[in-house]
Amino acid sequence: MFNDGRSRRVVFLAHCLLNQNAISDGTAVCPAAFREVLQILLDAEAGVVQLPCPELCCLGLDRGDIHGAERPVTVENTRIRRAMSASPARERLDALVEHTVRQVMEYHRHGFEILGIVGADRSPNCGVETTSDHNMEVPGKGLFMEALSRRLAKEGLTIPMVGLKRPEDAPKVTLLFNSAG
Numbered sequence: 001m002f003n004d005g006r007s008r009r010v011v012f013l014a015h016c017l018l019n020q021n022a023i024s025d026g027t028a029v030c031p032a033a034f035r036e037v038l039q040i041l042l043d044a045e046a047g048v049v050q051l052p053c054p055e056l057c058c059l060g061l062d063r064g065d066i067h068g069a070e071r072p073v074t075v076e077n078t079r080i081r082r083a084m085s086a087s088p089a090r091e092r093l094d095a096l097v098e099h100t101v102r103q104v105m106e107y108h109r110h111g112f113e114i115l116g117i118v119g120a121d122r123s124p125n126c127g128v129e130t131t132s133d134h135n136m137e138v139p140g141k142g143l144f145m146e147a148l149s150r151r152l153a154k155e156g157l158t159i160p161m162v163g164l165k166r167p168e169d170a171p172k173v174t175l176l177f178n179s180a181g
């Protein structure tokens, strides 16, 4: 089964790395996508699965406050973190995690190589190495990535994760190829 033209290898990518239009107001760093990341992944013949944008899905494009861009990024990110932790956003976030886990498990069940998950550092939701809390950038995962890795661990899966902040960080995704051996 699936012995056709496909590579049988996939990478899960934070939504805004492919669509900067989804990111919170004032934080886009390029017009559309992290082009270099996409090029590296395509060269590795990895299918790119775009993760949902938790903040867009749970709080809206304006994150529930049209003045967000007027605050320092980590201050606004901390507000977003609080809003995402409260009902009904938290329930929506958990549903997105489940939706993502279902996709991961399908690829896993059919023996596809899941190279990894690429997050967006400093994000209160998609950060991997750093996130935002207490009005600062701090080490640790964002709410979505934290919940996702916990759920995957419950399924017995440990999938490598890396976080990017700027397009120049693109070479970091090659770390996933090394961890996949």
Ligand code: SF4
Residues within 6 Å of the ligand: 014, 015, 016, 017, 022, 023, 024, 052, 053, 054, 055, 056, 120, 123, 125, 126, 127
């Ligand atoms: S980092 Fe995550 S929550 Fe923030 S814009 Fe990107 S995909 Fe959405």
